[in-house]
Amino acid sequence: xxxxxxxxxxxxxxxxxxxxxxxxxxxxxxxxxxxxxxxxxxxxxxxxxxxxxxxxxxxxxxxxxxxxxxxxxxxxxxxxxxxxxxxxxxxxxxxxxxxxxxxxxxxxxxxxxxxxxxxxxxxxxxxxxxxxxxxxxxxxxxxxxxxxxxxxxxxxxxxxxxxxxxxxxxxxxxxxxxxxxxxxxxxxxxxxxxxxxxxxxxxxxxxxxxxxxxxxxxxx
Amino acid sequence: xxxxxxxxxxxxxxxxxxxxxxxxxxxxxxxxxxxxxxxxxxxxxxxxxxxxxxxxxxxxxxxxxxxxxxxxxxxxxxxxxxxxxxxxxxxxxxxxxxxxxxxxxxxxxxxxxxxx
Numbered sequence: 573x574x575x576x577x578x579x580x581x582x583x584x585x586x587x588x589x590x591x592x593x594x595x596x597x598x599x600x601x602x603x604x605x606x607x608x609x610x611x612x613x614x615x616x617x618x619x620x621x622x623x624x625x626x627x628x629x630x631x632x633x634x635x636x637x638x639x640x641x642x643x644x645x646x647x648x649x650x651x652x653x654x655x656x657x658x659x660x661x662x663x664x665x666x667x668x669x670x671x672x673x674x675x676x677x678x679x680x681x682x683x684x685x686x687x688x689x690x691x692x693x694x695x696x697x698x699x700x701x702x703x704x705x706x707x708x709x710x711x712x713x714x715x716x717x718x719x720x721x722x723x724x725x726x727x728x729x730x731x732x733x734x735x736x737x738x739x740x741x742x743x744x745x746x747x748x749x750x751x752x753x754x755x756x757x758x759x760x761x762x763x764x765x766x767x768x769x770x771x772x773x774x775x776x777x778x779x780x781x782x783x784x785x786x787x788x789x790x791x792x
Numbered sequence: 793x794x795x796x797x798x799x800x801x802x803x804x805x806x807x808x809x810x811x812x813x814x815x816x817x818x819x820x821x822x823x824x825x826x827x828x829x830x831x832x833x834x835x836x837x838x839x840x841x842x843x844x845x846x847x848x849x850x851x852x853x854x855x856x857x858x859x860x861x862x863x864x865x866x867x868x869x870x871x872x873x874x875x876x877x878x879x880x881x882x883x884x885x886x887x888x889x890x891x892x893x894x895x896x897x898x899x900x901x902x903x904x905x906x907x908x
Contacts, residue, residue: 600827601801602813612813613806616852617827633826636855648804685806776855 589788591646595619595781596628605630608646608784610765613685615642626664626729626782632767638774643684643767644781651682651761655693657789659736661764664783666729672699673773677707678766679734682758687769691758693741695732697725699772706743706751710758721750729782795819796853796860798846799868803832810834812845818853818860828852 583590593606600619602612606628615634622628634640646652653659663678675687679694688696690712696705703724708717723730723745733744740754764786770777801813810832817825830845846862853860 599815600825601815602811602827602829603801603804604813605827611804611806612827613811613829615828616856618825635852637851683807685809 586792587790589786589790591784591786593784594628595630595783596622600630603648605644606784611643611645611648613641613643613645614767615640620780628782630781631778632781633776633778634768634770636770636774636776639769639771641685641687641767641769642777642779643765645684645763645765646784646786647763651763653680653762653764653786653788654790655680655736655758655760655762657736658738659786659788660733661787662731662733662783662785663764663766663781664729664731665766666727666780666782667697667725667768668727668780669768669777670725670727673770673775674777675699675769675771676766676777676779678732680762680764682760682762684763684765684767687767687771691760691762693734693736693753693758693762694766695721695734695743695745701725704745704750706753708741708753708756708758710756710760714756717753717756719751719753721745723748723750729780796849796865797868798849798865800845806831814845814849816849816853818856818858820858822857824856826852826856 591608593608595606598604598606600617603609605612605617612632615632618631620629620631632642632644634642661680665678667676675698677694677696679692681689681692681694683689692709694707696707704721705718706721707714731746735742740752741757742749743751768777768779795818797817799815803810803812812830812832814830815827830848832841836844846865849865850860850862
C-alpha cells in the first residue's frame with residue numbers, strides 16, 4: 573500500500589484508469605447496460621442467457637431496418653481517452669451474422685455513431701471481408717493503416733485487444749499479435765466501443781459482448 | 793390487457809442528435825424484453841415523434857416474434873396512441889413526400905416495412 577494514502581497496491585488513480593465489465597449486471601436500456609452504463613444507440617439491445625464461462629452477455633441487434641448502426645459505447649457521447657497515452661483495451665465478442673452483408677468494428681473510435689468513424693483504432697470487418705482487419709484512422713484517413721490480420725472471422729467468441737505503446741498500436745486476437753500500425757493514429761480523444769451495421773440489406777445483424785477491460789495510462 | 797409495455801428513459805445527445813432510450817417488455821408466450829433508442833426528429837411535432845416512437849416499437853416487437861398492434865401497447869412516460877393515429881402519420885408522411893420527391897423512395901420503403 574502506498575504509505576499514508578490508503579490506496580490499493582498496484583493501482584494508483586493518478587497514473588491509471590482501470591475499467592472492467594462482465595455485462596452481468598445492468599439492463600438492456602441504453603445508458604444502463606452493464607455495470608458501466610453503456611450507451612446502446614440504434615437497433616435493439618437484449619441480455620441473453622449466459623453460457624459456460626461467459627456469465628453475462630449483451631446482444632446488440634441492428635433490427636431489420638436497413639442502414640441501422642447499432643453501437644455500443646462507453647461514456648455517453650463525450651470522447652474520453654487520449655490515444656497518445658499508453659493503453660490496453662480488451663473486448664471479448666462474438667459476431668453472430670458472419671456474412672457478406674455485415675460490417676462490424678470493435679475497439680476505440682470517435683465516433684461509432686458514424687460508418688466509418690472519422691477517427692479510430694479498431695478491428696474491422698467490412699461486408700465483403702472474411703478476415704479481421706486492423707485499422708488506425710485519423711481525420712478520415714487510413715491510407716496504409718488498414719491491414720489484414722490473417723485471422724478468419726467466425727461466429728465464435730474472440731478476444732480482441734488493442735495496445736497503444738510508444739512505437740504505435742499492437743493488435744491481438746486471442747492473445748496472438750496479428751498486426752501493428754504506426755500511421756494515422758488519431759490525436760482526437762476516443763471512446764471504447766463498437767458497432768454493427770446492416771447497410772446493404774434490410775435484415776437483422778447481431779453481435780454479442782461478453783467482456784470489456786480498459787487500462788489507460790494517465791497523469792493527474 | 794396490453795401485452796407490450798414501454799417505458800422511456802433519460803434523453804441524451806449523440807452528437808447533435810437527441811436520443812430517447814427505452815425499455816420494452818413483451819409478456820408472452822413467448823415473453824421477452826429488450827432495449828432500444830429513438831432518434832428524435834426535429835421536423836416532427838412532439839405528438840408525432842411519440843407516435844413514430846410507438847411505430848418503431850410495434851415494428852420491433854413484431855420482428856422479434858408475434859403480431860403486435862398499437863392496441864397491444866401500454867406506454868409509461870409516453871402518450872397512448874391508437875392504430876388510427878399511427879395510420880394518420882403514415883398518410884401525412886406520404887403526402888409530404890409528394891412535395892419532396894427525393895424522399896419518396898425512403899418513405900415508401902418505410903411504409904412497406906410498416907405494413908409488412
